[in-house]
Amino acid sequence: MSDTPRLHRAGTTLLERARDLRPLIEREAERAETDGKLTAPVVDALHDAGLFGSWVPAPLGGAELSPAELLAIFETLTYADPSTGWVVMATCLENGTAGAYLGEDAVERIFKGPRMPLIAGQGTRTGVAVPENGGHRLTGQWSFASGMYHAQYAHSAAVVEGTDEVRIFITPIEDVKMLGNWDVLGLRATGSIDYSIDGVFVPESQSHAFALDEPLRGGAIYRLGLLDQALICHSGWALGIGRRLLDELAGYAAARSGRPGQLAGSDAFHTGFARAEAKFRAASALIRETWDGVERTLDDGGRLSVRQETMVRLALNHITATVTEVAAFVYASGGTTALRDGLIQRLFRDAQAGAAHILSGPQALRECGRELAGLAQGERWVVLGLEG
Template sequence: MSDTSRLHTAGTTLLDRARELRPLIESEAAAAEAAGRLTAPVVAALHEAGLFGIWIPAPLGGAELSPRELLAVFEELSYADPSTGWVVMATTLENGTGGAYLGDDAVEQIFTGPRTPLFAGQGTRPGTAVREDGGFRLSGQWSFASGMPHAQYAHSLAAVEGTDEVRIFITPIEDVKMLGNWDVLGLRATGSIDYAIDGAFVPESYTHLFTENEPSRGGAIYRLGVLDQALICHSGWAIGTGRRLLDELIRHAGARAGRPGQIAGSDAFHAGFARAEAQLRAATALVHETWEDVERTLDAGRRLDVRQETMVRLALNHVTSTVAEVARFVYASGGTSALRDGLIQRLFRDVHAGTAHITSGPQVLHECGRELAGLAPDQSWVLFALE
């Protein structure tokens, strides 16, 4: 088993590389939205910068960033373009946890090529798997496979027939039928298509329990399990996208300063902007404070307690709802400029696509409140509920 006693950190090199890619990502964003997928120059640049390897365990040649290092990279990429940030967070979560939890045979096949392997798929609504000698027979249809147009492997959740097991299955992209129905309000460039798999054989080594939290490779971050690691993704995405919204409104207002009747001269706008800035900064601070506490726990060789599990969920839920409020304020303040096709309109649509994700749903908020109020004694988190 892996030595998971300490948290691995890698410094700011990859964050600096992500920041250097901002001009390219911004220049390609409109073309990516029109195509429904990231453009080839952006994907190539992300590969060259090593950004698809940020979550892969260090023993496999990955960067294995810490939670707060991951947050910073996702914030930066999502600031440049929310769809780019979303694709990178989804694919890196999946190839990183695959590297940590899959069997040795699978890892030796998948992680030995010259380029970082990309995984894409769905980890919330399960397909079905039937156990066979040496593995499983996998079938199902899944939705919202972010980054699938760029992936070499599918990452799919399935329930094992006749058991209580729920596992993640990694299959070559050749086993996947892409359904190509990506026509949505926002995050259009993520290529989050539906897909199907019909009776593909998956060797045992290419699977792991969905609830796995004891890595075979890599350090303490993988003790969080897949779900808690996913909360890092969506928290960083929300912070970066929310910051970009407010910065775009600053530019919009400044360009109209001195003109009669514009928001730059409005006391109501000034007060509203101050509130939005405070709300976003406060929500961001809660995310960073919460994950700083998590890092201390992981680095001490411990697992999260119930209150910490509550707080990582609450911090994500709060920053996501805050960014939705910020987006509505920015859109309303932008007037007809926001109504027309352009960056503010796209950011507004992207935010409202991102807030629909199950990790930020109302059930989670209800359960957080129940635990914080002391009304869930002796209960623990199981996915999105206390039991």
């Protein structure tokens, strides 16, 4: 057994609060879609429920949930509304990793208020950071900053000039220029805008190495590092939207039961629904099985093997692909109801948008296949690829 702290588990209190918010989130979803961001009542309710502190280390007053607990939270909120689930997962990840990895001075500034801060931004496309006495000067433009309209700080990846090290920089929202160009097919209420930062000085304590996997505070979940923790986010989101798609289609069919020529009397529909349900349940089981194994490893004081890192990537890629198949079946079965503006159409569009994320893309899938086939001996995962 390692001396590294075991996983922290907080129980079901936050999950129960997330479930209680479903009626509010569903009522506000259409308005949020129109506004291109979550509504103030939903953001306030998420704050009041403590959900933005789900990932924050316990020493900073956060819940520091385990991977399984986080998966359940994101599944529940996404079931209520995929955009709400997406914003919460993104900001919670960035809140949690900032709390675990930033220096003491930064943590004292950022986490001192009565409310948990909201940190939003982009960690995959990089700006440039020029070293300067006591920190770095940050410049760049980033895309897909989910939840930025609600944030007090930005989380931005940049390459350090002269060393090529990739670091994450946390800057006050006042230093950010929001470009506001969020005109997209789905996940419209996430407000995942582009933004820029121009020559802002960032103190040393307000940045950390992208690849850091040894926390300054908090327990074993932070030993996963930023990228592997992000896989929890998207896995939980896929669990929620996939389940909601199938439940909405079942309700649609049942409401038309007994009428001649309707979906409920179609043998082809019955067969298609059974196949969609089986595919989604199988993909969900792979997610849960894989993360259960991760939790056991972390509890034992270990770090993930290459094969485990392959499997968490493969499980996410598989459930994302499955959800897009399910969404296509639901949309095709929904007839004119799905064609018109409404929940089924919105779920279909959100599923396509979520599947476009880089973590669920083809590069990781190819690398998973290479490792599983025994063709990557001596290599390890670095972000989305295997390197010697």
